[in-house]
Amino acid sequence: MFIVPAIRLALPDDAAGIARMSREFIEDGLDWSWRRERVLRAMADPAVNVVVAHDGRTLTGFGIMEYGDLHAHLALLAVAPPYRQRRVGSRLVAWLEQPARIAGLEKVRLEARADNPGALLFYRRLGFEATGRAAGYYGGEIDAVRFEKSLRLG
Numbered sequence: 780m781f782i783v784p785a786i787r788l789a790l791p792d793d794a795a796g797i798a799r800m801s802r803e804f805i806e807d808g809l810d811w812s813w814r815r816e817r818v819l820r821a822m823a824d825p826a827v828n829v830v831v832a833h834d835g836r837t838l839t840g841f842g843i844m845e846y847g848d849l850h851a852h853l854a855l856l857a858v859a860p861p862y863r864q865r866r867v868g869s870r871l872v873a874w875l876e877q878p879a880r881i882a883g884l885e886k887v888r889l890e891a892r893a894d895n896p897g898a899l900l901f902y903r904r905l906g907f908e909a910t911g912r913a914a915g916y917y918g919g920e921i922d923a924v925r926f927e928k929s930l931r932l933g
């Protein structure tokens with residue numbers, strides 16, 4: 780049975796699971812930069828939200844958003860494979876965008892691995908537009924596609 784996971788702010792006990800998911804699903808083939816300590820630092824940063832999707836037993840997904848004066852930056856996002864294509868990713872992004880909208884920020888920006896067609900389609904479905912490509916953005920080897928979405932109406 781699929782239990783719809785709740786979205787909530789991450790707790791320190793979630794940090795190790797978030798770091799593992801980052802290594803496995805995002806930093807695959809790269810140096811592991813988002814280790815537990817870095818996730819904990821992000822949680823403690825007042826300009827960052829770290830959220831998880833949790834069904835009570837399992838960490839099913841997470842997202843990390845940094846908020847600046849004008850723009851927000853989606854630093855990391857992943858959903859565990861059994862929970863994909865069930866709108867968990869969409870709900871995580873919507874949760875993280877909400878404070879940016881309330882604060883009147885103009886845009887959300889992000890980079891996605893150019894070798895991850897599923898993620899590129901996902902972000903397009905969520906209304907992000909590709910704005911360019913950054914050669915070797917990941918470890919000097921893998922290109923990134925840069926995306927942004929306006930948070931302003933009209």
Ligand SMILES: CC(C)(COP(=O)(O)OP(=O)(O)OC[C@H]1O[C@@H](n2cnc3c(N)ncnc32)[C@H](O)[C@@H]1OP(=O)(O)O)[C@@H](O)C(=O)NCCC(=O)NCCS
Pocket residue numbers: 804805854855856857858859862863864865866867868869870890891892895896897898900901902904905
């Ligand atoms: C990308 C990812 C976060 C998507 O999460 P998800 O929970 O499966 O996405 P959702 O169910 O909310 O999908 C929203 C829309 O995107 C589409 N989509 C999601 N993954 C897709 C894929 N792999 N291929 C094509 N479309 C996809 C869905 O079909 C849905 O479209 P719809 O509105 O027409 O129904 C997830 O696949 C993932 O964690 N991948 C590995 C890590 C990663 O790539 N992170 C992002 C880059 S940092």
